[in-house]
Amino acid sequence: MRILLLSQFYPPVIGGEERHVRNLGAALARRGHRVSVGTLWHPGSPETDLDGAVRVHRLRGTLQRLSGLHADPERRHAPPFPDPELVLALKRLVAREQPDIVHAHNWIYASFLPLKDLSGARLVVTLHDYGLVCAKKNFMHLGTQLCSGPAAAKCLPCATRHYGPVKAAVTTLGNWASSFAARRVVDRFIAVSHAVARHNGLTQGHAPYDVIPNFVPDDVGVLGPEDACLRELPPDGFILFVGDLMRLKGIDVLLRAYARLERAPPLVLVGRRAADTPTEFPPNVRVFSMWPHSAVMHAWRRSLFGVLPSVGPEACATVIM
Known part of the structure; x- marks a missing residue:
């Protein structure tokens, strides 16, 4: 199959989600699939290169150009709603790769939603956190206690404390809209744990999902040269x-x-x-x-x-x- 993995970050950007996507792409390629990755462009990285057998395409989005929106300029996140420039970049990438399956990881899926029907590809979304219901992704109300579930009276003040009023309103409302659409058009959700499935509301809804924990390669314990x-x-x-x-x-x-x-x-x-x-x-x-x-x-x-x-x-x- 032709598989397109979408991830907002990818190595050399460091993080567990990034390493999981890289490991997944390599494992799928070893099984004979044609695998490509669409990820956000990172300063100093080429727009296209090969990571083993996986072709990596680095895409630019409108919000990535607005450095003031991001707390960490080295990690400019994809928004939880369609980013105009990123949607166009994904449209060109889909036309080039012609994927049978698009496997998106977290919020970058929102910029693929407008393309889903036109692409003809099946859409799988892996949830690595609680971002389907939580604008902060961590499911901690006001940062101090486990949230009991989404509600406008709770989410907006909680997000405002984290992001500030304007960014909180846009992020929260955009996330709700994308989540509503995703539950109706995503062909399969993958939750990385039962907690992720439960807190994201998958266990109470009708959207198809599976719980598949992240994995590590068999050779993860083989140490390389000392840095x-x-x-x-x-x-x-x-x-x-x-x-x-x-x-x-x-x-x-x-x-x-x-x-x-x-x-x-x-x-x-x-x-x-x-x-x-x-x-x-x-x-x-x-x-x-x-x-x-x-x-x-x-x-x-x-x-x-x-x-x-x-x-x-x-x-x-x-x-x-």
């Missing part, structure tokens, strides 16, 4: 955290708990900084960012143990897998 950044690790055993250095991932809880330990081994944090990343850390904590995946795998091997202290509902924590 120079590994020299910065403590020489002896250490506790390891890998992930976004943000409150939702439990970084505050972890640091408070670590500060209370006596004679504790070093704590190593590897991940992206966020707006709420702490500015001060207890003694014996080392913080690193933007490490390549191979270096992270070496760090796991050298660590005493890893920690995943998330205070929100993890969708499918491939970082631990």
Whole structure:
């Protein structure tokens, strides 16, 4: 089959979802399918290149040009509604690749919805988070407690606290509209966990879905060459955290708990900084960012143990897998 994978980010952009899409594309190609990827253009990346047997097309969208809309200029997300320029780019890509199946991951699916009928392709959408119902994608009301479900009286104030009033209104209303349409035209949803299916409302609705957890390659434990950044690790055993250095991932809880330990081994944090990343850390904590995946795998091997202290509902924590 001809399969087109759509993902807002793709390596070298670092993240669990990005690695999953890459692994999925490679696995499908090994099975004899013709696989291509459509992803958002990232500064410094070619518009088209080959990643093994998978052809990668990097597309530009209108909102990606508006840097002020994005908290992290290195991660300019696809909107939860059709982006005019991205829709046109996807239309050209579909005409070129002629896919039998379009497999979209998260919000980039919204820019394919207007093309679905014309393309003739079946549409599969994998949900890696709670973005089908939550404008913040994390299903945490006001960032402090598990949400009981979407409602205008809750969602708009919650999103406003996160995005600001204008961006919150556009994101929330656009997400509701796209979600309403998607539940009627998507041929199959894939939820990466039962929690994702339940909180996104798939278990109570009529949209067809399956629960298929993310996977890791069989050779994930095979370590590659050592990167120079590994020299910065403590020489002896250490506790390891890998992930976004943000409150939702439990970084505050972890640091408070670590500060209370006596004679504790070093704590190593590897991940992206966020707006709420702490500015001060207890003694014996080392913080690193933007490490390549191979270096992270070496760090796991050298660590005493890893920690995943998330205070929100993890969708499918491939970082631990």
